Amino acid sequence: MKVKQFFVVLLVLISILGFPSQALAHGVETNYHLKINSLEIQSVFSTGEAFKDAPVIVHPPEGLDYAPIAGRTNEQGMFVFEPDYSVSGEWEVEIGEDSHWDMLVIPVSDRGIDFEAISQIQEDHPHHHHYLASQVIVVVLAIGCGISSQFISHKFKN
Numbered sequence: 001m002k003v004k005q006f007f008v009v010l011l012v013l014i015s016i017l018g019f020p021s022q023a024l025a026h027g028v029e030t031n032y033h034l035k036i037n038s039l040e041i042q043s044v045f046s047t048g049e050a051f052k053d054a055p056v057i058v059h060p061p062e063g064l065d066y067a068p069i070a071g072r073t074n075e076q077g078m079f080v081f082e083p084d085y086s087v088s089g090e091w092e093v094e095i096g097e098d099s100h101w102d103m104l105v106i107p108v109s110d111r112g113i114d115f116e117a118i119s120q121i122q123e124d125h126p127h128h129h130h131y132l133a134s135q136v137i138v139v140v141l142a143i144g145c146g147i148s149s150q151f152i153s154h155k156f157k158n
Helices: 002-018 021-026 126-157
Strands: 028-034 039-045 055-059 069-072 078-081 089-097 100-109 119-121
Touching: 028 089, 028 100, 039 089, 039 100, 078 089
Parallel strands: none
Antiparallel strands: 028 039, 039 078, 055 069, 055 089, 089 100, 100 119
């Protein structure tokens, strides 16, 4: 009977340690609103907390000899994108870094920002894969412990 209790305790410990609750807070959500001559961008974590002071890099359209522009979000996770309308093409706005990252591709022409054609790219970082992998490992270990405890308890009964 003690072997079965050992496996139950082991299963509980693996379950508790195998599901890191903070990993869920790493997602970044970015919303944007068109203003008269700019695009107001706001990034928040999936928990709703503002992504304040996040690094922002604005990349001009490819093929042009313009340097990227660096900035930061404010306390509310806001950044205002005011493109040079004489530079037509797809501008890229990167918000965050590493596992906290999002990017908007913003088409701009001399007529303004094409709001309907804005696309959002969320890079699939290894961090997200590790979280899913840890869930799978916990499930496999839980099943393995359950099967092992049944096998061992039957062996000791005989």
